[in-house]
Amino acid sequence: MKIAVLPGDGIGPEVTREAVRVIEALDLGIAMEEALVGGAAYKATGHPLPPETLALAQGCDAILFGAVGDPDCDALERHLRPEQAILGLRKELTLFANLRPARVFPGLENHSALRPEVAGAINLLIVRELNGDVYFGEKGFRTTATGEREGYDIMSYSESEVRRIAHVAFQAAQGRAKRLCSVDKANVLETSQLWRDVVIEVSKDYPDVTLEHMYVDNAAMQLVRAPGKFDVVVTGNLFGDILSDQASMCVGSIGLLASASLGERQTDFGTFGLYEPIHGSAPDIAGQGLANPMATILSAAMLLRHSLGLGEAADRIEAAVAKTLSAGVLGRDLGGSAGTAEIGDAVLANL
Numbered sequence: 001m002k003i004a005v006l007p008g009d010g011i012g013p014e015v016t017r018e019a020v021r022v023i024e025a026l027d028l029g030i031a032m033e034e035a036l037v038g039g040a041a042y043k044a045t046g047h048p049l050p051p052e053t054l055a056l057a058q059g060c061d062a063i064l065f066g067a068v069g070d071p072d073c074d075a076l077e078r079h080l081r082p083e084q085a086i087l088g089l090r091k092e093l094t095l096f097a098n099l100r101p102a103r104v105f106p107g108l109e110n111h112s113a114l115r116p117e118v119a120g121a122i123n124l125l126i127v128r129e130l131n132g133d134v135y136f137g138e139k140g141f142r143t144t145a146t147g148e149r150e151g152y153d154i155m156s157y158s159e160s161e162v163r164r165i166a167h168v169a170f171q172a173a174q175g176r177a178k179r180l181c182s183v184d185k186a187n188v189l190e191t192s193q194l195w196r197d198v199v200i201e202v203s204k205d206y207p208d209v210t211l212e213h214m215y216v217d218n219a220a221m222q223l224v225r226a227p228g229k230f231d232v233v234v235t236g237n238l239f240g241d242i243l244s245d246q247a248s249m250c251v252g253s254i255g256l257l258a259s260a261s262l263g264e265r266q267t268d269f270g271t272f273g274l275y276e277p278i279h280g281s282a283p284d285i286a287g288q289g290l291a292n293p294m295a296t297i298l299s300a301a302m303l304l305r306h307s308l309g310l311g312e313a314a315d316r317i318e319a320a321v322a323k324t325l326s327a328g329v330l331g332r333d334l335g336g337s338a339g340t341a342e343i344g345d346a347v348l349a350n351l
């Protein structure tokens with residue numbers, strides 16, 4: 001069993017270090033190899049996703065990813081920017097299904113941006129499509145007939161892309177409360193109309209799952225009004241990106257939300273995948289030991305469960321995180337004062 005560890009930029013290395021310590025403490029016989037990615041890789045090699053990093057990722061059973069993004073790189077041509085590394089990994093490795101669970105940990109109800117009784121009911125899973133949409137369509141700058149500069153990004157989904165993510169979402173719902181909400185903007189976008197039509201077609205295979213459709217603007221509102229009503233939410237790349245950051249604050253902090261990015265490739269132990277917190281490199285707090293590593297530690301738990309078939313070890317990590325949080329070991333993002341390493345130490349002590 002081998003994991004590629006790609007810490008990346010900003011707080012990426014800080015939070016990844018804690019997740020690696022947790023995996024090591026479990027003594028599961030997992031080999032780990034680190035490589036450069038993002039701005040760190042660009043600065044060292046001239047490319048945000050060097051071929052050797054991609055090759056390492058391809059050769060492992062799973063990838064633990066920190067975060068990429070560096071303000072020093074924001075003026076680079078787009079293909080050289082740090083963010084291209086995570087987009088490239090998702091696309092090159094065909095990791096099309098991004099699972100972003102959000103639930104309130106017992107004792108944290110008062111730390112949500114919502115009222116405790118509203119927050120306490122949250123237990124949802126966002127299934128975000130990760131290989132298509134406006135992210136990967138043709139894009140560029142051009143000049144209009146009147147001589148104005150114009151930027152454009154083409155949004156599209158093919159039916160096979162929608163079908164495969166819909167199957168993932170219906171199957172996830174079958175393993176949960178059997179409710180699926182498909183989020184789109186079919187009242188305006190043809191991409192979304194096709195999305196909706198295909199999701200309805202796929203629903204015929206899953207008569208035990210209750211399907212509803214919701215426009216994304218309403219979904220953003222309902223996530224704050226009554227987030228406890230959602231079970232599984234399936235949506236496209238852009239809407240899923242935005243709604244998952246929103247869901248994180250309903251839960252309490254973006255420093256708590258983990259993710260798994262999966263495709264169809266199977267390893268000897270499970271499904272090949274990339275695991276990362278949903279947050280970014282947080283340049284505003286990088287290098288200060290203030291980042292909350294819980295999202296990355298929980299991502300490591302998802303890695304053990306989905307890619308390495310180590311469900312019991314994953315349960316242990318999740319229980320240790322819950323115990324640490326309910327004991328009040330909270331980072332600044334949750335109104336506490338614990339630093340990154342202190343939170344890691346507490347999780348290790350609670351394993």
Ligand SMILES: NC(=O)c1ccc[n+]([C@@H]2O[C@H](COP(=O)([O-])OP(=O)(O)OC[C@H]3O[C@@H](n4cnc5c(N)ncnc54)[C@H](O)[C@@H]3O)[C@@H](O)[C@H]2O)c1
Nearest residue numbers: 067068069070086255278279280281282284285291292333
């Ligand atoms: N998958 C990724 O690698 C990924 C995801 C999102 C953003 N980014 C990149 O990260 C950079 C910064 O983006 P941004 O500021 O919009 O989003 P961000 O998620 O990095 O930070 C948003 C806010 O949340 C806080 N925050 C984030 N993670 C935290 C944690 N673990 N603990 C405590 N506080 C935390 C930050 O301090 C900041 O105030 C950009 O370059 C962006 O492109 C990368």
Ligand SMILES: CC(C)[C@H](C(=O)O)[C@@H](O)C(=O)O
Nearest residue numbers: 068083086087241278279280
């Ligand atoms: C950094 C960026 C490309 C990325 C995305 O938009 O998918 C991030 O926001 C995320 O949520 O993983």
Ligand SMILES: [Mg+2]
Nearest residue numbers: 241242245278
């Ligand atoms: Mg995002």
